[in-house]
Amino acid sequence: MSRSPTGLARAAALLILLAAAAAPAAADWAHVDVECESYTNSLNIAGTAIGGYQCFGASGGWMVEGVDSPGEWIELEVTLPQNRVYTDSLALQAPMGFPGIVRLTVYNPDPHGIDFMTYHEFTGAGFGCGNPILWIPGDSTLPLSADTYTIRIEHVEQAATYLDLIRFAWDDTPARVTTLGRVKALYR
Numbered sequence: 001m002s003r004s005p006t007g008l009a010r011a012a013a014l015l016i017l018l019a020a021a022a023a024p025a026a027a028d029w030a031h032v033d034v035e036c037e038s039y040t041n042s043l044n045i046a047g048t049a050i051g052g053y054q055c056f057g058a059s060g061g062w063m064v065e066g067v068d069s070p071g072e073w074i075e076l077e078v079t080l081p082q083n084r085v086y087t088d089s090l091a092l093q094a095p096m097g098f099p100g101i102v103r104l105t106v107y108n109p110d111p112h113g114i115d116f117m118t119y120h121e122f123t124g125a126g127f128g129c130g131n132p133i134l135w136i137p138g139d140s141t142l143p144l145s146a147d148t149y150t151i152r153i154e155h156v157e158q159a160a161t162y163l164d165l166i167r168f169a170w171d172d173t174p175a176r177v178t179t180l181g182r183v184k185a186l187y188r
């Protein structure tokens with residue numbers, strides 16, 4: 001049995017199409033960053049007062065100091081551009097060798113209820129300029145619609161925390177859908 005050149009070309013095209021459909025798409029992560037020093041509200045209970053801490057090594061040149069007692073928090077606004085499953089990470093510092101936990105809560109503005117929480121568990125590597133700023137991922141994902149949210153970052157346990165930046169990231173890989181109609185079209 002022989003195939004016409006056109007038939008061979010169609011078969012080759014089909015194989016290429018199927019290979020493309022089967023190949024895993026490389027992740028293309030997009031993100032939105034919010035500087036912690038842009039906080040709009042805060043609660044200080046004890047210890048050092050909450051305020052800006054200037055440091056050339058920090059994102060935007062500033063961090064937030066004084067989030068050092070359980071129950072203390074800062075609040076910020078973030079606008080998420082798409083309906084996505086987001087991951088969040090916090091850039092922070094804490095005293096060398098001290099463990100700590102910070103909770104991030106996402107409030108839907110209307111109605112103003114709690115939508116999601118993630119916990120960030122870390123061990124400090126020193127704080128102040130010249131010490132590393134750690135990226136600590138949240139412990140769960142955040143399926144959120146495109147909207148403006150209030151974010152609360154709250155001290156839960158132990159180590160004093162210097163807060164630098166929040167990053168919300170999502171996989172922005174374009175969908176590559178191969179429909180049955182496209183495959184059939186090759187044989188018409």
Ligand SMILES: [Ca+2]
Binds near residue numbers: 045069072
């Ligand atoms: Ca404090």
Ligand SMILES: [Ca+2]
Binds near residue numbers: 037058059164
């Ligand atoms: Ca910052």
